[in-house]
Amino acid sequence: MRLTTYTDYTLRTLMYLAVDTGRPATIAEIARTYRISETHLMKIVHQLGVAGDIETIRGRNGGIRLGKPAAAINLGAVVRRTEPDLELVACFGDTETCTIGGACVLRTALHEALAAFLAVLDRYTLADLVAPRQQLGALLGLVPHPAAMRGIA
């Protein structure tokens, strides 16, 4: 059981931006910092833009930054959006018709377990994830903006 790297990188990108240095970040610097592919990151950034979680600043000193306060970006919502496949087993989908579909308590148990999983994530926002802001900034090689972090204060 694994989340996709797509989800993983989406969350890491949001955390990077939530440290908020006061200037837009670039895809190149995020890719370099996490040692991940720039091409992969571009798709992620595009989708984050579509969702409104980040916004693109045009121009010479342009780049990307959060599109809303970190406290307004919910972890459960992001994961529900980025995980293409929250079907733990084939029978969660519409396509498979399992022999025992009609009498399957296993499906009920797994649905309940998935709901519990997502309920925990629903309790976290991006602001919670970057609470150790100074420490995160240091690890990412970023200097957090002296003003209160976007959406925290």
Added chain:
Amino acid sequence: MRLTTYTDYTLRTLMYLAVDTGRPATIAEIARTYRISETHLMKIVHQLGVAGDIETIRGRNGGIRLGKPAAAINLGAVVRRTEPDLELVACFGDTETCTIGGACVLRTALHEALAAFLAVLDRYTLADLVAPRQQLGALLGLVPHPAAMRGIA
């Protein structure tokens, strides 16, 4: 986020056996019923035997059956054993050293979510999964043994 087909088939096999017809089942009939590969199933059956959840009956009318009462086979325990990779993200493992490892609240959140997921499964036993025994038997083309199901009564 998906469980492996290995886990899926393991659970379906256990459910099949828990209907308990009073005679051992064969790998061939289970594979045919669920329309899954016999080769794949053989590996699963072997591992279920190693775990003691099923036992092999030798001889002309031999086959496999549950090795312990269905109520003693816990769903959470089976999934923990069959899922090779409960590392939701790469950094759950020992191999990856993520840039922000030291200050990562995301990891904490995901660990907590996984624990909630498994805690739900821990509340179920195989006996719960086959509670609609008559209905399951009909769907699987099995006639449940008239005596109370193994481990339920």
